[in-house]
Amino acid sequence: QVQLVESGGGLVQAGGSLRLSCAASGRTINFYPMGWFRQAPGKEREFVAAITWSGSSTYYADSVKGRFTISRDNAKNTVYLQMNSLKPEDTAVYYCAAGKSLNTIVGVTTARDYWGQGTQVTVSS
Numbered sequence: 001q002v003q004l005v006e007s008g009g010g011l012v013q014a015g016g017s018l019r020l021s022c023a024a025s026g027r028t029i030n031f032y033p034m035g036w037f038r039q040a041p042g043k044e045r046e047f048v049a050a051i052t053w054s055g056s057s058t059y060y061a062d063s064v065k066g067r068f069t070i071s072r073d074n075a076k077n078t079v080y081l082q083m084n085s086l087k088p089e090d091t092a093v094y095y096c097a098a099g100k101s102l103n104t105i106v107g108v109t110t111a112r113d114y115w116g117q118g119t120q121v122t123v124s125s
Helices: 100-106
Strands: 004-007 010-013 018-024 034-039 046-051 058-060 068-073 078-083 092-099 113-115 119-124
Touching: 004 092, 018 034, 018 092, 018 119, 034 068, 034 078, 034 100, 046 068, 046 078, 046 100, 058 068, 092 100, 100 113
Parallel strands: 010 119
Antiparallel strands: 004 018, 018 078, 034 046, 034 092, 046 058, 068 078, 092 113, 092 119
16 A cells, blocks of 8 residues: 655745655555645645656646646655745645546546645745
């Protein structure tokens, strides 16, 4: 069973930066796309960013383009989300994801769906 564990969340002032990490257990998600979703209070979970297994293509929600950067290090089984110029509206629980949830975004087909437990990001005004 694959486990995804997020870290790096916290409290930051508007305009500041945070870097989230997501570490995956084992090598069972080789060739899977990975990415991030977030869920703010009272809102549905929304897509934030995704990256192909090779790292050759990235995808972003319009709301974070130019501010967030996703990357991955397959040797470390880790995906990162560098968040700059943070805004209060970025406040949410951020979830790492791999596989099925990203199929339509990336344009691939993966059968399995993996999620982390989430990490809280709070941006003060």
